[in-house]
Amino acid sequence: MTEIQYVAPSTLDEAISAYAAADGAARILAGGTDLLVQMRSGMVKPGLIVDIKKIGEMSAIEELPDGGFRVGAAVSGAVLEEHPKFGKVWPGVLEGLNLIGSTQVQGRASAGGNLCNGSPAADSVPALVAAGAIANIKGPKGSRELPVENVPAGPGKTNLEPGEILVSFTFPARPKGSSDAYLRMIPRTEMDIAVVGCGVSLTMDGDTCTAARVSLGAVAPTVLLVEDAAKALIGSTLDDAALDKAAAACSAACNPIDDKRGTVAYRTKVAGVLLKRTAAIAADRAKGG
């Protein structure tokens, strides 16, 4: 082990100064379920670990006056699940986050860490993208907002500038008749990495879909927002023709790897199948099912 320092600042400004001063040698510690594994394997050797869990806004869940939510980047899946309202409004976001790892891992793992770890197969990210969540970022040059779909830059890479920290996620207020869902394809029942992940968030007015966002994971170097799939759903009654069109748009958006978990052909086909299933669950929830 090389020389490592550990700091657990209580304010965001202290965290940003320490993180920026370390000039790339620092790593942020949220839940740590990726970082500690990477340190142990020698994949990363941080000179400084900045534990951000003592920072209020990074560990808080706030309901906003307009009906939206602000969720700290370091909030664990287990904590978010215990919130009385969040899971009722965003069941898909919650189920994506809580498909990660085991009960033990869910007690620590955070959406912020899952996003910044940069895995194309990150389970919480497609649902965050479908939700239209905004990443609130702060760095030495000040604060900025980035739609979640613009955060990943490739496997293990994000578009955060040096010294910037992902502070929280803002979830928009939802019109009546809205809900979301996340489904992933894995060869086992639990504790695996997505072969394909699909997040759908939509609004239903009676039987008609009036708004939709669709996102795919594990089928490209980054999680994708699939606007063509959403377009195919909006204005339809989610009839077979619309679902076929949206599924085709999902398959067309795929640019996956071939590996032991799934071939290109398999992932491409499954992306369409998952879209249909996920949209059906989201629509059912939106109608109060």
Add this chain to the structure above:
Amino acid sequence: MAKIHVTTTINGEPTEFLCEPHHTMLDVLRDNLGLTGSKEGCGSGDCGACSITLDDRLVCSCLMLAAEAEGHEIETIEGMADGDKLHPLQQKFLEMAALQCGICTPGVLVAADALLKKNPNPSETEVRYWLAGNLCRCTGYDKIVRAVLETAAEMRGAAE
């Protein structure tokens, strides 16, 4: 290298220790504090043998830096029995042979205890999902799941 001084509570006892920044909670429990009940199976959060609770929340102690324990409350398998009196889960595991080699047992017991505190009446499916992060190479899980369900039923009966 400057060591970090950590003040925490372990199994109800105020505890202080010194650790390196890269030490995990599991390292300190086993190597500094002599609490060797938590086992290191994988060191990567896959097997659950090092399960502890941190402020009543189930976590893998191998996925937590020891420095993070500052100001928190930790419970380990060593705190489960009441002196010589076994916890109902421990007693039931013995009676129903829900362990063979025993390496996974501390983690399974800590995880099962956390489940029953949160949900005193779990279904078999809920038990299996909750314990999905506790790997066991011996029992095939069935005896573990049955022992947890039976303990839950007895504890509910005792509480009435």
